[in-house]
Amino acid sequence: MVIRAIASILNMAAKPSKPIESTADLARFLNVSQWTISRAINGHKDVSEETRKRVFEAMEASGFQPNMHARRLRGQTSKLIGVCFHNFSIPIVNVKLMELQRVLRLYGFHYLYETTMGEPEREINVIRDFQRFGVDGIVNINSTLEAAVLEEHLGSTPCILVEPTRTSLSRIAHVTLDRARAMREILMHLYGLGHRRFALMGIGKGNPWRWEPLAQAVQELGLDPEDALYTSGEYKEKDHYLRGGRRLAEALLELPEAKRPRALICLDDLIAAGVIQTLLRKGCRVPEDYSVTGFNNEEVSQELYPSITTIDQNARKLMDRAGEMLVQFITEKNIPGYAEMIAPTLLVRESTGPLQ
Numbered sequence: 001m002v003i004r005a006i007a008s009i010l011n012m013a014a015k016p017s018k019p020i021e022s023t024a025d026l027a028r029f030l031n032v033s034q035w036t037i038s039r040a041i042n043g044h045k046d047v048s049e050e051t052r053k054r055v056f057e058a059m060e061a062s063g064f065q066p067n068m069h070a071r072r073l074r075g076q077t078s079k080l081i082g083v084c085f086h087n088f089s090i091p092i093v094n095v096k097l098m099e100l101q102r103v104l105r106l107y108g109f110h111y112l113y114e115t116t117m118g119e120p121e122r123e124i125n126v127i128r129d130f131q132r133f134g135v136d137g138i139v140n141i142n143s144t145l146e147a148a149v150l151e152e153h154l155g156s157t158p159c160i161l162v163e164p165t166r167t168s169l170s171r172i173a174h175v176t177l178d179r180a181r182a183m184r185e186i187l188m189h190l191y192g193l194g195h196r197r198f199a200l201m202g203i204g205k206g207n208p209w210r211w212e213p214l215a216q217a218v219q220e221l222g223l224d225p226e227d228a229l230y231t232s233g234e235y236k237e238k239d240h241y242l243r244g245g246r247r248l249a250e251a252l253l254e255l256p257e258a259k260r261p262r263a264l265i266c267l268d269d270l271i272a273a274g275v276i277q278t279l280l281r282k283g284c285r286v287p288e289d290y291s292v293t294g295f296n297n298e299e300v301s302q303e304l305y306p307s308i309t310t311i312d313q314n315a316r317k318l319m320d321r322a323g324e325m326l327v328q329f330i331t332e333k334n335i336p337g338y339a340e341m342i343a344p345t346l347l348v349r350e351s352t353g354p355l356q
Helices: 002-013 023-030 034-041 049-062 068-073 091-106 120-133 147-154 179-192 211-220 241-253 269-281 299-303 315-332
Strands: 080-085 110-115 137-141 159-162 174-177 198-201 229-231 263-266 291-293 310-312 339-342 345-347
Touching: 023 034, 023 049, 034 049, 049 091, 080 091, 080 120, 091 110, 091 137, 091 315, 110 120, 120 137, 120 147, 137 315, 147 159, 159 315, 174 179, 174 315, 179 211, 179 263, 179 291, 179 310, 179 345, 198 211, 198 241, 198 269, 211 229, 241 263, 241 269, 263 269, 269 291, 269 299, 315 339
Parallel strands: 080 110, 080 137, 137 159, 159 174, 174 339, 198 229, 198 263, 263 291
Antiparallel strands: 310 345
């Protein structure tokens, strides 16, 4: 046993004496069985993470990749996952993609990215493209399709939804941030600082993830949502968040001073940054005159002054769970629990303070 362990360590450190062209070559190089190599590549639970890591490190170092076409002909998995999402312009989506990439690599999967631009017809075409490529499964981030339409086009293709934008998707497996809890935590933080009126910057009444939990929370506090919640309406210019924050702040400052809420709940950190910089340029103080909150815990929320009170989506946990659910779906042919909520974390920083 000791000799075998030493040999395994030496095999890891050494380079192969000849090119690795098959799983049999890889098994000989790592001094393990071909069965172990196959199980590691296919993500089975009975292979330790240490062994799985050794296999994929050796594959990466040698440049060896299983023949996907041959694998499909043998009825094996292709090790390809299709990932679709709106676009690359949203920073938190990029964070989620990096976390998903990490977890898929851990299980030995490769990935194809396609953007949908939030267009339902394009989303359907992306799903069809992935199916033609022979993917083992799909991760669909912020799907805009109704459940019946998704089911029709997915067929038997395993799919996990990440934060679908439709509310009628309970019968399709998905993982999402508990946004209702996130909004309640923001509002209760501001309420605890003495605020009773709140401006929703970039959040309209049609937003079920934001408006509805906020309206419910203020009602429970004995406040009238129509009076306590001032809304600027939905923010549409998805590529210009900082500029949008400036415009939203300028519109707020046009209101009579007596009617302006002093607690500003922003759609995300970039909107919040634009709001704060505009307020400061106009001679207002943050948080003495206005308390401002963001959402997503992006780098800008930590590095600007004042730093922004925000919600951390816990993207690593979110995408860890999405990856685990999809691998379970693929390897065990077992549909996981339909829905899972990831708890948010409220991060209190310099941009919020007591009402003065």
